[in-house]
Amino acid sequence: MQEWFAHLPGLELAEPWWLLLLPVLFMSAWFRERRERLGKRPAILFPGLEQLRDSGFAAGRLLRLMPQWLRWSALFLSVIALTGPHLLYRQTEAEAMGIDVMLVLDISESMLQKDFAGESRLDAAKEVARNFVLHRSNDRIGLVVFRGKGYTQCPLTLDHDVLAMLIDRLSPRVIQDEGTAIGTAILIALNRLKASESSHKAIILITDGENNTGEVGPATAAGFAVQDGIRIYSINAGVISSGNRVDVSGEKGNHTVMDEESLRGIARNTGGRYFAVNDPAAFEETMRAIDRLEKKRISGTIMERRSGLFTSLLSIVLVLLFLEMLLSNTRFLRIP
Secondary structure, three states, X not given: OHHHHHOOOEEEEXXXXXXXXXXXXXXXXXXXXXXXXXXXXXXXXXXXXXXXXXXXXXXXXXXXXXXXXXXXXXXXXXXXXXXXXXXXXXXXXXXXXXXXXXXXXXXXHHHHOOOEOOEOHHHHHHHHHHHHHHOOOOOEEEEEEEOOOEEEEEEEEOOHHHHXXXXXXXXXXXXXXXXXXXXXXXXXXXXXXXXXXXXXXXXEEEEOOOOOXXXXXXXXXXXXXXXXXXXXXXEEOOOOOOOOEEOOOOOEEOXXXXXXXXXXXXXXXXXXXXXXXXXXXXXXXXXXXXXXXXXXXXXXXXXXXXXXXXXXXXXXXXXXXXXXXXXXXXXOOXXX
């Protein structure tokens, strides 16, 4: 809730001295109302008023007051318009310009293991990636998928609905090459980010495997990321409660420690963070943590944007006055 209030725009008045007219308006309204109650309002008597009322020409008190409220509202807004009001928006550079993020997702056969509360690792990864994409409206996000080879499924884009649709349709059948080419996938994502003019760039790597193919290793790819100032957040989706990795063939291999150290090194060397997840809730919390880390990292530069309200207020005033004149001379014509 506090974060929501922090994003509300402020109000700035260029010439606040015009507000001194408001007490004059309030006193005029009070004096007019008092005269009406005392029966001192000038009027021309009209015979047969009871017959007009019986015929349905009389309006209720609230309706009779509508033209007055329209008139006084127009005068009030006119005074506010004279003060030169502006809405003041304060945003961090990231909120105003956004950041560029490449999602790098492992779609190998091992990601089909259903050890995430009955859900496969790939399905859990797709769900959190989709939610992440749809909740970052100002950011350009792209997608790289990999197995034995990697390729760009979607370049950096602001069309998050299309990207979410592409994520939903992912399956291991997209790439036929066996293996896990983590280094190659990172390098593809880096090449996509190099063309970006944004000063804030990050890679989110989601995998459950050990790099075992490709011409570039993860450490080498991470070194290129350091040179370009790009952070890598690595998420290990292969951590299971038994402490052993189980591939789709059912063979066990104690590779978790080695994979974990490799992923930790990638994150540590690039200024990112390493996360280990073993259920959908942990996956979701990990993506929220990455979101918070990125916002905190680039919250220093504050940008201000002003939006004038004079034209909008003047348009409202004209509409109110037109309605007041229309109603006062038709349905709410006073007799007397």
